[in-house]
Structure formats: structure tokens, C-alpha cells
Amino acid sequence: ALIGPFQSRDLIFFFFTDVINMAACTKLSTFLGKSEINRLFFNNLNIFQQQTRTNVNCLGEKRVSVPNFKRKKPLIPPRVNDKIIWRDADAVRDRGFLRPQKEYIPPSDVEARLNHVFQQVAGTTDRSTQLTDAAVKYNLLDSCYEEFAHKIPNSVLHKINTLDDVYHFYQTLVDVRTPLEAMKTRDLPPNLHILYEYHRFADNTSHFNGVTAFPENSNVVTGLKTKKKYAGFEAPRVNKEFDDELKL
Helix, strand or coil, X not given: CCCHHHHCCCCEXXXXXXXXXXXXXXXXXCCCCHHHHHHHHHHHHHHHHHHCXXXXXXXXXXXXXXXXXXXXXCCCXXXXXXXXXXXXXXXXXXXXXXXXXXXXXXXXXXXXXXXXHHHHHCCCCCCCCECCCHXXXXXXXXXXXXXXXXXXXXXXXXXXXXXXXXXXXXXXXECCCCHHHHHHXXXXXXXXXXXXXXXXCCCCCCHHHHCCCCCCCCECCCCHXXXXXXXXXXXCCCCHHHHHHHHC
């Protein structure tokens, strides 16, 4: 049954793929002989049978085509989105005052005390001196921490390259107050009044006879520090009959 089609001079070969159907690829030239055509046909048929677990009948119908080889997954390079990186950096910068930092107020004699530490550890008070030696830099920063009880964080450590950088760091004020708390010490306009210790409604007080302007709305306090200062409450449901009907 397979030799019959080879008797014609023009022969169209069908190459079977690993999908479901076969497709016609090309038409052979009439210059090929019978033996050459047979060799090419059976070579391609053997390759196809090796790649599938089932054979192909003489009509070209494929029963089951399950490749016995595994395809390699394409290598997908990691995607780096610059917008996401800068957005995260801006978010960290904007909420910098919320970090658990220790407050630091530079003393009045900070310059004299720093010069004393510089002379003992580095052997000089010249602020342009480079801190190239790692051991000297470590001993210097450790001595400054013992002197002022204020250490340099890791995020700023790479910026400390000279004695002048150390001087400017210990001259900088570290304010851990929120912007709202910082307004207490500012000169505000006379027509601006800020209520720092604001009042929260509670149902167990006599204020407004326990009547709230927002019925059936509970007052939930989520902050860890705010929970110690303000107490929340759960508002009772007024339309209980309507709620029971919804459950049914």
C-alpha cells in the first residue's frame, strides 16, 4: 500500500508534526528516481515514529501522538522595573519619620569632644583626613558612639569617608516627632488652631447623652500606640429584624 504512490513521477510528501494533523510541506522534483524517493520517505517516517509512541497507518492517520522527549523551557531573563524601584524608594523616604529611631540633640560642646576623639584614635584633627584604614574607621566610630551614645546606622555608613563626615553627622539633629507633633513648637498663624488631643466618641460617656452622629458604625482603633490612648467600641445594630430577614 505504501509502494503504490511512488510509481508517479510527481510526489507530494506529507511530514508529520507533533501536533495533531499532518501538513503538506513540499513537492519533489521529477528528477528524483524511485529508489531515492523511497529512501527519503522511509527516513522521514522513521524519524516521526521515533518521536511518537504510536505508529501511523498507511492512510496517514495518526492514532495518538505523544512526544517522548521533553522540551526545554525558554530562559526568561529577570525583569527589572525601574518605576517600581523608584516608587519603593520614594515610599521609604516619605515615611522616614515613622522609623523607630532614637532622638539625638547635639550637645553644645560637640566640636571639642569630637576633636578629642579624633586626636586619640586618628592622631589628627584635620577634617579632610580620609578614613581609608578599616580598623581606624571602626575604632573611631566606636569611640564616637561611646562618647555621644548615638551610633551611625548602616544606611549612612558608606557616606562616612572623612573626619568631616563624622563631624557633620554628630552635628545633625535627629527629630523623631511626627509632623503633627512638630507643630506644637512652631509659630503658627493666629487664625490657625490645631486640636492635638482630639476627642473620640465613646458610648459609655455622658457626652451627648451617648448618642452618636454615626449610628451602627463601630469605632475601631488599629494603631498600637493609639490603642493605649483611645478606646474603641462596637456599635449595636438597630435594625436587628431586618438583619434576621437577610439571613433567612
